[in-house]
Amino acid sequence: MARYNARESEAKWQAEWSARNVFAASDESGRPKCYVLEMFPYPSGNIHMGHARNYTMGDCLARFRRAQGFNVLHPMGWDAFGLPAENAARDKGVNPRLWVESNIANMRAQLKLMGLAIDWDREFATCDPEYYGRQQKLFIEFFRQGLVYRSEADVNWDPVDQTVLANEQVIDGRGWRSGAVVERRKLSQWFFRITAYSDDLLAALDRLERWPEKVRIMQRNWIGRSEGLRFSFALSDGGTVEVFSTRPDTLFGASFVALSPDHPLAEKLARNDPALAAFIESCHHTGTAEAEIEKAEKRGHDTGLTAAHPFDPDWKLPVLVANFVLMGYGTGAIFGCPAHDERDLEFARKYGLPVLPVVIPDGEDPKRFAIGEEAYLGPGRLANSRFLDGMAVEEAKAEVARRLEAAGRGERTVQYRLRDWLASRQRAWGCPIPMVHCGKCGVVPARESDLPVRLPDDLNFAVHGNPLDHHPTWKHTACPACGGAAQRDTDTLDTFVDSSWYFARFCDTKAEGPVNPAALDYWLPVDQYIGGIEHAILHLLYARFFTRGLKRAGYTKLDEPFAGLFTQGMICHETYRDRDGEWLEPGEVEKRGGQAYRKSDGTQVVVGPSEKMSKSKRNTVAPSAFIDIYGADAMRWFMLSDTPPERDIEWTEAGVEGCWRFVQRVHRLVAEAEGLPPPGTAAGEAQGAALELRRAAHRAIAAVTEDLDALRFNRAVAQIYTLANAIGGADAGIDGAVRREALETLALLIGPMMPHLAETCWEALGHTSLLAQTPWPQADPALVRHDTVTIAVQVNGKLRGTLEVAPDAHEDAVRAQALALDGVRRALEARPAKRIIVVPRRIVNIVA
């Protein structure tokens, strides 16, 4: 018999699905909808294994839901703006649009080879003017709604990429993409007012029940809500300074007031104090070159001012400027209580400031309790704190707040760590910001009739800085308000804006407006979103914000775009290095007798641990190369097998070959089946081995259905193996109709996972319809149910035997049978049973 020819078969079915437009989502369907979405790819040029895993999982779910009768939307697009295209343009002299387009063409072809059930009619790229023009419209609408504003701000400047970065894009003081140490600059930039929704974005996380807890925690931490008190100190120069504290209870332990180097008061004082000015200047320099080395070093500079304690005008605290106080959080000023704050303690020790404990742990003597190396952050009773003495921490916080509020000197407030989203980028390959700067009218939105504000095709990427800004004519335009000469904004939007609403555009890619409210109403929220954990904060938070913006602009009633989120693990592979420590690709290495050698010259290779596939370690395997040899189905099967989808998976040759063998085995089971009645013949009442095979089939249906519903692909795969084993082990003489039922079940169950093989089997079984258009099988409860159950019998918790009984067997009978077992008698050694626990259908435990 001929082996299964994956390449031929896969091409055939892909053409067939495409010709019959099987995977188009229809908007007017009366069926329940299901929107399955995987995070769309950046068109780097090739699909990698991470994509392959992501899209396999999504496709499996989409096909499963379609078979279950849902009207499925499963689209694909391209996150096509961004720096790599610009770099390619600069380095290779190509037009970024052409570079992106050819990458997309390549990757689209690779995705199609995977046999994905995608509605390709809805495909778009974010660099299409039809898309980004509508994004510009949204930007202007958000502007009018107060969700977009322009502000001069200290920004994170990436000196390598020559652009501003959002806070979220600065990691350990370095640009997320370039890795360059970020500088601080004051620039006028566009912001999204994401902080307008701080509380809502936080509170709604509790309702996202189908999101991983891990992601919700990360977002919670990122939003960083803290409750505290905002109050002011009177200064010796007659002014005041406002501070924020979450620990107002420790106010009597205060030993200084510290201002951020960027605090307006610090800047004002510096004008008449050269030493202070120099100190502030030096603060701006740390965080550049020696950022890591000097990271922990706390430094301060005395302003000469003093601050009066809010509850004792005669108690004067020194006012310092300190490098560790952040302007961007709270008020940019703090009171320092060294006994109960690590940072304040470090600072106080360095500058010899008092350290007075005011919260005493239970069981400690207030007169003896002293602070050593570490500040005390735990609970306790107040001491050395006048009217607060004896109170618990929470009580004391409330009392301080009450008194200061009553005196009109403070108020309880909530602070968030979340800042507004800086969205301007000084780059050319992005969505132009549709704003015009007019000398007379100021900043004015572009007219709607001028949208899209198109990128010019003749950008010069050889220039330093922003090519859009250097273009000879592009930025010159007429003011939309007065008609006078004006200039376009030459910044573009952060590419995270592009990915913040694409899922909404997919609902109707022909919509005249940015989105079609009726289509959103029908399709959103996305029922299952699948992607990498690396987007846990940025993309997912921005998309949540954007959905709220769409709501405010009247496009949807929804707040949350993704009802279900799944974050898949990464793909890992062993790493290889030659004698010189140079990385080798898996294809350059061969293994013999437990050792690895370089194919080219036979020299020994050092095998390193399995790590995330990456170009730098050269441990990547290209999906397309794999598909060439084994076919898409074997790859898809591998991606779903064994490892739970949220965990990292290790790509191994052995595992992959095992998948290929299973593909062949399934094909053989079907191709070698003899004596099958024609399609449509129902399997009737069966007995003995035939009944067991029917049961295996129906139990597989029930189990696979349940596992796919819960995205437990690895377990669904195991269930299918069990069914295949049952079919392979079944008697040749078994009734043909029963055998047909089992084989058809096998074909249908692998349909979402190995769709091409499934179609081939379906056809081989005599069907003329497509399996992709065949409903999911139904398990017969009577066949899933067990006639007998195995009951474990324990003596003192140790297994001593098992019993086969009817599920509804009477407890007394079970008890008697259990006591009669040889193993039980042996274990009891004639001792009487003190107690016998019988759990119906499960276990008997005899306590002796």
Next chain:
RNA sequence: GCCCCUGUGGCGGAACGGUAGACGCGGCAGACUCAAAAUCUGUUGCCUUCACGGGCGUGCUGGUUCAAGUCCGGCCAGGGGCACCA
């Protein structure tokens, strides 16, 4: 430093508080072959026993329970996130 997650055979991993190791990979033995590949059958946690059987086993350590991989406390290890957020 803070927060979170994960520790189960040689490996990936199963297991509503109820027979630990489903299923796969790998290994071993056998069948078919001149031979190999492919395929098929059996077997495969560790120790002990000729065998029947017995003992030990889910990172360590206490506890709750008739019963703990699973629940609770304390530790250890690995991974991830945040990181001067007052």
